[in-house]
Amino acid sequence: MIFTNDELKPIYLQIAEWLETEILSGNIAADEKIYSQYQLAAMFNINPATAAKGLNILADEKMLYKKRGLGMFVTPDAAEIIRTKRRERNLKRWVEELVKEANRLNISDSELNDMIKAARNRSKEEQR
Amino acid sequence: MNVIECKGLTKQYGRIDALKDLSFSIRENTITGLVGPNGAGKTTLLKIIAGYLKETAGVVKVFSGHPFNNLETSANLVFIDDNMAMPATMNIEEILNAAGSFYAYWNRELANRLFDYFSLNPRQLYKDLSKGQKSTFNMIIGLSARCALTIFDEPTTGMDASVRKDFYRALLQDYLQHPRTVIFSSHLLNEIEDILEEVLLLAEGRKRLHLPVSELKEYAVGLRGKEEKVNRFTRSAEILRRERFGRDSIYVVTRYNFNKTTLQKAREAGLEVLPVSTADLCVYLTARNKGGIDDVFNQD
Numbered sequence: 001m002i003f004t005n006d007e008l009k010p011i012y013l014q015i016a017e018w019l020e021t022e023i024l025s026g027n028i029a030a031d032e033k034i035y036s037q038y039q040l041a042a043m044f045n046i047n048p049a050t051a052a053k054g055l056n057i058l059a060d061e062k063m064l065y066k067k068r069g070l071g072m073f074v075t076p077d078a079a080e081i082i083r084t085k086r087r088e089r090n091l092k093r094w095v096e097e098l099v100k101e102a103n104r105l106n107i108s109d110s111e112l113n114d115m116i117k118a119a120r121n122r123s124k125e126e127q128r
Numbered sequence: 129m130n131v132i133e134c135k136g137l138t139k140q141y142g143r144i145d146a147l148k149d150l151s152f153s154i155r156e157n158t159i160t161g162l163v164g165p166n167g168a169g170k171t172t173l174l175k176i177i178a179g180y181l182k183e184t185a186g187v188v189k190v191f192s193g194h195p196f197n198n199l200e201t202s203a204n205l206v207f208i209d210d211n212m213a214m215p216a217t218m219n220i221e222e223i224l225n226a227a228g229s230f231y232a233y234w235n236r237e238l239a240n241r242l243f244d245y246f247s248l249n250p251r252q253l254y255k256d257l258s259k260g261q262k263s264t265f266n267m268i269i270g271l272s273a274r275c276a277l278t279i280f281d282e283p284t285t286g287m288d289a290s291v292r293k294d295f296y297r298a299l300l301q302d303y304l305q306h307p308r309t310v311i312f313s314s315h316l317l318n319e320i321e322d323i324l325e326e327v328l329l330l331a332e333g334r335k336r337l338h339l340p341v342s343e344l345k346e347y348a349v350g351l352r353g354k355e356e357k358v359n360r361f362t363r364s365a366e367i368l369r370r371e372r373f374g375r376d377s378i379y380v381v382t383r384y385n386f387n388k389t390t391l392q393k394a395r396e397a398g399l400e401v402l403p404v405s406t407a408d409l410c411v412y413l414t415a416r417n418k419g420g421i422d423d424v425f426n427q428d
Contacts, residue, residue, distance in 0.1 A: 010345050011322065038304050045297060047159060048304060049325040053342060 011046055015054030020082045023063065023074055030076040034064060061085070129156045131277055131309040132177055136186035139172050139333075146172040148333040149186070154311065154326075159303060161320055161341075162313040164330035165414050170313045171209070173330070174281050177311070178207040190277065206231065208270035209281035210263060214254040220265055221250030231273040239272035242298065246291065259286030267295050271302055280312045292316070296323055318407040327406070331414035344406050349386065352379040353399035361386075361394050369412040370419060372426075381412055 019035070022028050035043070040051035055072060058064045063078040075081075102112045132154040139147040147169045154160055162170050175181040176188055179195035179202055188195060195201040214223055224243065228234040243250070246264050248257075257265060263286050270280055284292045300323045303310060314320050317327070321341050329337040337344070348368055351358050355378040362382050369381035381404050386394075391401050404412075417423050 010342055012342055041304055042301065044322075045300060046322045047300075047325045047341070049158070049340070050322075050342065 011044070012050050012053035012057070015040060015044065015046075015051055016057040019054065019058055020063070020086075023078050024082050026079075028074055030074050030078065032074050033070070034058075034072050034074055036071055130154060131156045131191060132311075133189040134186065135188075137173075137176070137183055137188050138185040139169070139176060139181065140184045145333050147176075147183075150330075150333070150335050152328060152335055152338050154309065154328075156309055157307040158325045159299075159310040159312065159323060160326045160328055161317060161324040162311055162328050162330070163315070163317050163410050164336070165411075167332075168330040168414070169333040170330055171281055172333075174207070174209075174279050174311065174313060177277075178202075178205060178279055180207070203232065204275055205277035205279060206270050206273040206275040207279045207281070208266045208283050210259075210266070210283075210285045212262075212266055216253070216255055218254070219251050220248060220254055220257070223254060223265075224269070227269050227273070231275060233274040235272050235274055238274075238302065239268055242268045242271065245294075260288060260291065263287050264291055264295075267298075271298060274302075274306055274308065276308055278308055278310045280310070280314075282313055282315070284314065284316065292319060296320060299323065316407075317410055318405060321406050327410075329410050329413060336413050337410075341406065344409065345403070346384055348381050348404040348409050348412070349384045349391070350379060350381045350402035350404050351394060351399050352402060353377060353397075357397050357399055361390070361397075361399065367418065368409070369415075371422065372419075381409075 019028075023034075028034055034055070037048045037051040037055060040046070040054065041048040044051070055064065058078075059066065059072060061081060063075055063081050064072045065075050066072055099112075107115075130153040132152075134153070135151045137147055137150040138145065150169075150173070162174070164170055172181065176183050177190055177195060179190070179198050182196045190198075190201050191204060193200055218226070221243075224239055227239075228236055246268070248261065248265060254262070254265070263283060267280070267283050270278055270283065284295065287295065296319065299310070299312075303323075312320060312324070321327070321344075324341050326338065326340050327344050328335065337347075339347070350369075351361060355372075355376050358378050358380050362380050365382035365385065367380060367382055369379075371379045373379065395401055411420075419426070
């Protein structure tokens with residue numbers, strides 16, 4: 001098991017990641033209101049306290065700010081914070097795992113690079 | 129604010145301790161799952177909270193009052209289980225109509241809509257309903273009563289999977305719109321954990337755990353692989369479960385008190401690092417035996 005199984009990831013983390021992806025993709029813009037804990041609870045069929053925990057992760061990392069009585073809003077820097085965080089925390093780790101597995105299988109640098117290039121090309125074609 | 133507070137709560141039936149020195153509190157407007165093996169004392173606890181039974185010793189407070197024979201407590205709570213006494217001569221529509229007069233915040237419209245949704249036949253007598261239909265009908269009363277304290281004691285007995293799913297969703301939706309304190313005992317923790325805020329686990333009349341669900345999910349970790357390797361990583365850890373399989377492999381569940389690098393090392397040493405579901409964890413935490421049912425068959 002290299003990557004952690006999403007299904008077994010705590011729900012509040014899944015919620016936080018889902019919200020991050022919403023912000024990253026531009027579905028919720030800067031200074032726009034994000035879903036409330038109650039909306040998230042109803043959407044994902046979870047306890048509102050769990051949803052609040054997910055929202056608080058984003059607030060703690062300065063992706064959201066609170067307006068008293070109005071709810072939580074997306075900060076102007078949110079998308080950039082998420083990009084940096086995911087690159088540093090996720091992508092780097094995955095690349096390290098990838099390299100380790102490649103080493104175990106005696107894959108050469110060029111072979112690995114080719115595989116990455118091929119995968120990128122495939123995903124570009126899929127997006128077209 | 130705490131809706132329920134218990135301190136040193138003890139209940140004896142003759143010489144048998146059903147509850148032993150139980151202390152916990154439940155905050156207002158939370159959904160708590162009450163879990164534990166058969167005979168753990170779940171129903172006894174719920175009946176004491178509801179004021180149906182009197183404690184033997186200790187303190188129990190519900191809405192700051194002593195619940196036993198207390199009108200104020202009983203006016204503010206609804207207790208749903210599969211032993212509800214319903215009049216034998218009334219059909220279920222008549223029962224539903226009468227139920228409204230017992231509950232101050234009874235919502236007639238919700239009751240009717242649920243009644244239609246689950247396609248219950250209004251002319252049927254309660255005693256002629258199937259086990260699952262009885263549970264469905266009871267659940268409708270429990271939700272529509274909108275009581276400040278709503279207690280469900282194994283409400284899903286006999287319900288099929290789709291009705292159970294609808295019920296959990298209905299409970300959550302109505303709770304979001306009309307927050308109230310809910311206690312819910314069940315053997316199906318994996319089905320209900322998403323809508324819970326906290327879990328109270330009983331075993332042999334004692335509190336084993338009382339935690340937010342999110343903490344319960346990270347309470348333990350499973351390691352699987354060659355026995356000597358697993359042992360190396362779990363030497364100083366608290367073992368909750370140990371299962372053998374194959375010739376020299378083993379699955380061990382321990383308290384999650386490793387740091388990330390230790391887990392990474394375990395993975396690199398070829399061990400599988402597995403999360404432990406809350407339902408399995410509760411079984412392990414309340415088992416008398418670390419090897420489970422297999423211990424009965426493996427006498428070595």
